[in-house]
Amino acid sequence: MATRKTFTRITDASDDTLGGRLSMARDSIGLSLADAANRVGVKRDTLLAWESDRSEPRPSKLVSLAGILGVSPMWLMTGLGSGPLQESSDVPIEGLRMQLQRLTDAHLECGRLIGEISSQIDRYEERQRAEAVGDGDFDFGEHRIAVPGNA
Template identity: 40%
Template sequence: MDTIGKRITYARESKNYDVNQLSDRVGVKAETILAWEADERDPRANRLLRLAGALDVGFAWLMVGEDYEPDETGDAGRLSSVEGKLQRIRHLYAELGGLITSLEQDTRFMMARDEELEELAEVDEASENK
C-alpha cells in the first residue's frame, strides 16, 4: 500500500465500514472519502488524525505506511493491547512516584546543606573581622 488513499481504503474495508459510515465518523462528505481513497486529494492533518481514530490505525501508518496495520484479530486483540498499555502506565506511574519522592528528599538535603554552608561562611567571616 504505497499511497494514503490505498491505506484509507484498506483500513476502512478491514473495519467493514462503507464509505458513508466512515464519512459520518470523520465528519466529512462521502465524496471527500472517495476522493481521498482515489488519491485525487490528500486529507489535511486534522482529518488524518480523525481518520486514524475512526479506523483504529496509527497516524504514522496512515501517513507513510509504517508502524502499525489494522488489527484483524478484532476486539480481543485491541483489548489485550489496551491492557498492556494500562499495565505499562501503572508501572511508569509507580516509578515516577518513587523518583518524585527521591527528588524531594534530595532537595531537602541540599537545602539543609546550603543552610549549613551559609552559617559556616558567616562564622568564618565573623572570625576574619575580629
C-alpha cells in the same frame, strides 16, 4: 560477468499510497464509505477522493481518521507503524455491530414510513367522507341519511 539481483515486491501496490491504506483500514473494520465519511465529518465524495488519491485530508482529519480506523496516523501517511489488525477478533464484531445498527436504523425508518403512509390514508378517507357529507346528506358513522331534494 555481472550478476543481476532481482527483488520481488511482496506488498500490494494499492496499499502504497495514503488512499490505498485508508481504504484497506476502512475495509478491515467493515466500515462503509458513507459511515466513515459521516464519522469524520466530511462528504462521502470527499472521502472517496482521499481513497482514490485525488486529494489528501488535512492533518486534523487524518488524525481523526486514524482514530476511527484504529491505526496510527504514521501508518496512514507512510505505511510504517501500527496498521489494521488482520486477525483480531474485535474486527468482525465491530463490523457486525455496525451492520446491526444500520439494520436497526432501517427498521425504525420503515416503521416511521408505515405510520406516515397510514396517516395519509386516514386523512384521505376522512376527506372523502367529508366531501360525501357535504353533498347535503348526513353521515352518522355507517348510516347515511339522504335529505329529500338532494340527489
